[in-house]
Amino acid sequence: MKKYDHHLVDERWQQHWSEGRMDEADADPSRPKYYCLEMLPYPSGRIHMGHVRNYSIGDVVARQQRMQGKNVLHPIGWDSFGLPAENAAIDHGVQPMGWTEENIERMRKQFRRLGFSYAWEREVAAHRPDYYRWSQWLFLKMLERDLAYRSRRAVNWCERCATVLANEQAENGTCWRCGTTVTLREMDAWFLRITRYADDLVSSLDTMDGWPERVRTMQRNWIGRSVGADVRFCVAESDVEIPIFTTRVDTIFGCTFLVLAPEHPELRGLVDGTPQAREVFDYCETQAHRNTAERTQETAEKSGVFTGRHVINPYNGERVPLWVANFVVADYGSGALMAVPAHDSRDHEFAKRYGLPIVQVVQPEGASCDVQKEAFVGDGKLVHSGEFSGEDSKTARESMVRHATDKGFGSRKVQYRLRDWGISRQRYWGTPIPIIHCDGCGVVPVPLEDLPVVLPRDLKISGKGGSPLAAQESFVRVSCPRCRQPARRETDTMDTFFDSGWYYYRYCDPKNTELPVGEEGNYWFPVDLYIGGIEHANLHLIYTRFFARVMQELGLVDVKEPVLRHLSQGMVVDWSYRCSEHGYLAEEQRSGDWRKQPASARCSQCDRAVEVKKEKMSKSKFNTVDPDYLLDRYGADTTRLFALFAAPPEKAMDWSDAGIEGCYRFLQRTWRLVDRLAGAAAAAEPALDALSPEARALRRKTHDTIRRVTIDIEERLHLNTAVAAIMELVNDLQAATAEIADAAALPEEGGFSHAIQEGLETLTLLLCPFAPHLASEAWERLGKEGSLVQQSWPHYREELLATETVTVVVQVNGKRRGSMELPLQASEEEVLAQARAQPGVAPHLQGKTVRRVVNVPGKLINLVVS
Numbered sequence: 001m002k003k004y005d006h007h008l009v010d011e012r013w014q015q016h017w018s019e020g021r022m023d024e025a026d027a028d029p030s031r032p033k034y035y036c037l038e039m040l041p042y043p044s045g046r047i048h049m050g051h052v053r054n055y056s057i058g059d060v061v062a063r064q065q066r067m068q069g070k071n072v073l074h075p076i077g078w079d080s081f082g083l084p085a086e087n088a089a090i091d092h093g094v095q096p097m098g099w100t101e102e103n104i105e106r107m108r109k110q111f112r113r114l115g116f117s118y119a120w121e122r123e124v125a126a127h128r129p130d131y132y133r134w135s136q137w138l139f140l141k142m143l144e145r146d147l148a149y150r151s152r153r154a155v156n157w158c159e160r161c162a163t164v165l166a167n168e169q170a171e172n173g174t175c176w177r178c179g180t181t182v183t184l185r186e187m188d189a190w191f192l193r194i195t196r197y198a199d200d201l202v203s204s205l206d207t208m209d210g211w212p213e214r215v216r217t218m219q220r221n222w223i224g225r226s227v228g229a230d231v232r233f234c235v236a237e238s239d240v241e242i243p244i245f246t247t248r249v250d251t252i253f254g255c256t257f258l259v260l261a262p263e264h265p266e267l268r269g270l271v272d273g274t275p276q277a278r279e280v281f282d283y284c285e286t287q288a289h290r291n292t293a294e295r296t297q298e299t300a301e302k303s304g305v306f307t308g309r310h311v312i313n314p315y316n317g318e319r320v321p322l323w324v325a326n327f328v329v330a331d332y333g334s335g336a337l338m339a340v341p342a343h344d345s346r347d348h349e350f351a352k353r354y355g356l357p358i359v360q361v362v363q364p365e366g367a368s369c370d371v372q373k374e375a376f377v378g379d380g381k382l383v384h385s386g387e388f389s390g391e392d393s394k395t396a397r398e399s400m401v402r403h404a405t406d407k408g409f410g411s412r413k414v415q416y417r418l419r420d421w422g423i424s425r426q427r428y429w430g431t432p433i434p435i436i437h438c439d440g441c442g443v444v445p446v447p448l449e450d451l452p453v454v455l456p457r458d459l460k461i462s463g464k465g466g467s468p469l470a471a472q473e474s475f476v477r478v479s480c481p482r483c484r485q486p487a488r489r490e491t492d493t494m495d496t497f498f499d500s501g502w503y504y505y506r507y508c509d510p511k512n513t514e515l516p517v518g519e520e521g522n523y524w525f526p527v528d529l530y531i532g533g534i535e536h537a538n539l540h541l542i543y544t545r546f547f548a549r550v551m552q553e554l555g556l557v558d559v560k561e562p563v564l565r566h567l568s569q570g571m572v573v574d575w576s577y578r579c580s581e582h583g584y585l586a587e588e589q590r591s592g593d594w595r596k597q598p599a600s601a602r603c604s605q606c607d608r609a610v611e612v613k614k615e616k617m618s619k620s621k622f623n624t625v626d627p628d629y630l631l632d633r634y635g636a637d638t639t640r641l642f643a644l645f646a647a648p649p650e651k652a653m654d655w656s657d658a659g660i661e662g663c664y665r666f667l668q669r670t671w672r673l674v675d676r677l678a679g680a681a682a683a684a685e686p687a688l689d690a691l692s693p694e695a696r697a698l699r700r701k702t703h704d705t706i707r708r709v710t711i712d713i714e715e716r717l718h719l720n721t722a723v724a725a726i727m728e729l730v731n732d733l734q735a736a737t738a739e740i741a742d743a744a745a746l747p748e749e750g751g752f753s754h755a756i757q758e759g760l761e762t763l764t765l766l767l768c769p770f771a772p773h774l775a776s777e778a779w780e781r782l783g784k785e786g787s788l789v790q791q792s793w794p795h796y797r798e799e800l801l802a803t804e805t806v807t808v809v810v811q812v813n814g815k816r817r818g819s820m821e822l823p824l825q826a827s828e829e830e831v832l833a834q835a836r837a838q839p840g841v842a843p844h845l846q847g848k849t850v851r852r853v854v855n856v857p858g859k860l861i862n863l864v865v866s
């Protein structure tokens, strides 16, 4: 007997696959393709359990699709630009290039050790000139189409990182990387006009049924399509007009004040020189220090000041005061709103605080309410609304917009929350934006034939005083491509989300020197399955959909929605231990029997009881498990199997030491089973009716396992239950052969030895996507020809699935009146005879005639009587 030595087995098969180029793929229009994609990792230098999980899921699908005969593209690459490399340079004086390349090398080794079947020949990395050259090319093509533009804007600024942040990187008013409070700053920056596609990006979501509803909902909210009206209010004693955006024009007769954002462009002109000016400007000054996200949170305190001016409501000519307040967002709608405190909670809170009038104009249907106490925010019947009184809200919204359009003071408006994508970063380690600034010619694109604009190497990176690129004279000085006069290079680099927005196109054609992607893209696209974390639902996954539209417009790849099916995998969680005094505790800082009983843990420094909970694995919480340790101790297959078995892919996966031990024992048991029963000559398949009951039961189990595992992988993506089904098969094969010493002792009668051989072979094939190393070894041990990973996926046979008896429900006129156990092969006459004889059925047939019989074989018989 040979022992299962995971070190030998892992290495042996990894070498075999790579020597045979078995994971590489070549476009071949004569074959059906499958594009299995996982989100590309940031090369931090070490993989974590989250990676193991994500990539194990993808690998199962890729391997299984190959066995199904598909031409599978399963690539990997590196999201290798970005802050950490630069921070490492600042902290440890290393060069980002060397640091990044070393990290990639280390992680590539780890991925190989896990046996992931990647097409390594197609590897891409964002920081390599042969990749970012095409990021620059795409940027210039967008510029040609007015999809990229430069604009001066108040941007989120992180003092600590000395960089501009996208809105989404400054959620809750803090920098997503370092947590520093974000401030606003006016700056020239580059934007991508993603809003051009806002409508299409929302409406197309309805057809994307291969995506989780949760992700689609998040994107709908993120893009935030609101249908409403633009209405212009005139400022009294002035010729200034203030447009407002409202989704509730039906409430406009209840507007008791108008509110501007502190940054509103008309504000200064309206109050300058008035007695209120001082107070208003002071107020705006204090608000400018607080960023929008912080200011407009539901819970944030609402404040404001009266501007001293009034505006005229165009519907009724009423004069209402004009305020400035913090809860109005400068870059949403028109940066101004009509306040209707009776019907909007925010406005209500504000009106209460400043003693402004609250006027009800919508009456709830068949109920009463007191709008002085609380806003009524629903639809209802209009009151005190002039000619519109009596209409219901919905109708009124339409007739009132029509009225505004006819009179010329307003119109229908669709408003999006989505903003154009600011891609400028004042950072070194990113794709240089290929632009030259010339005093004479202005903004000049770098000619396409001059690409790439190469990022200079070996800079001094101190982390202080803005962009290191701007300080690099040899980079900045250039002559203008148009007039040849001295000019300056753009020193902003691109947001790394640009790099990761299109990388999966490059995989299709990674060596193309003419285009970012050629004709091959049309063969491989769309991506059949894309796996990644829910944290990317809004940004990355919206950007990829934007890029697909751009690619289509550029005539490169003719696919609008780039991803057919998306799986957002859950987190990997484990216990964390937090002391109120000493923070998260590392293992050596915990005392008590915490390994067995987490809840009993105490802090070894202060002996306090600690807060114990399941949290996402993270280094800062000291609750990570090192994949390298698992690979050393258990090998690739156990590590993969546990990552897949512990939970359904989209749910959180709870780490458990016992769980991984269990998987290890399962694989050893599987090996011993195969090893013990392998070696006999292939037994012939007997006729079905010659099968003994045991052989029949075994074969039923085998074929039912094929059915379950296939559906679990291909349809449900429930890889945990697929593993469970394989485990059951091993148990049954083991139980059936418990008394049998070796293959020679397998009895042939009744098809037993054939059933066992079929079971073992099937087991090996089904296990292949999950534990490919051990399964390959087992395949060889069974004396089978060829590499396991190149075998065909097994098919189940319907006739072998049949159980001996089935439960048939009996109905009379559609009502259930009983049930009976019958042989599966029972004929309709037999079923009918048995049904009539059922004790619960006979009374309902008395004195009636059976007009019709509906027989659903194996399930149900319905007697229609009258």
Ligand code: ANZ
Binding pocket: 226, 245, 246, 247, 248, 249, 251, 261, 327, 328, 329, 330, 331, 332, 333, 334, 335, 336, 337, 338, 339, 340, 343, 344, 377, 415
């Ligand atoms: C009057 C009104 C009455 C409103 C009412 C709501 C309820 P969504 O659905 O998110 O698009 N609004 C408009 N511009 C704003 C800005 N720059 N900052 C903050 N709020 C703004 O929200 C649209 C509503 O948000 C608009 O409809 C407006 O308030 C407010 F009973 O107008 B509403």
Ligand code: ZN
Binding pocket: 438, 439, 440, 441, 442, 444, 480, 481, 482, 483, 484, 485, 487
């Ligand atoms: Zn010039």
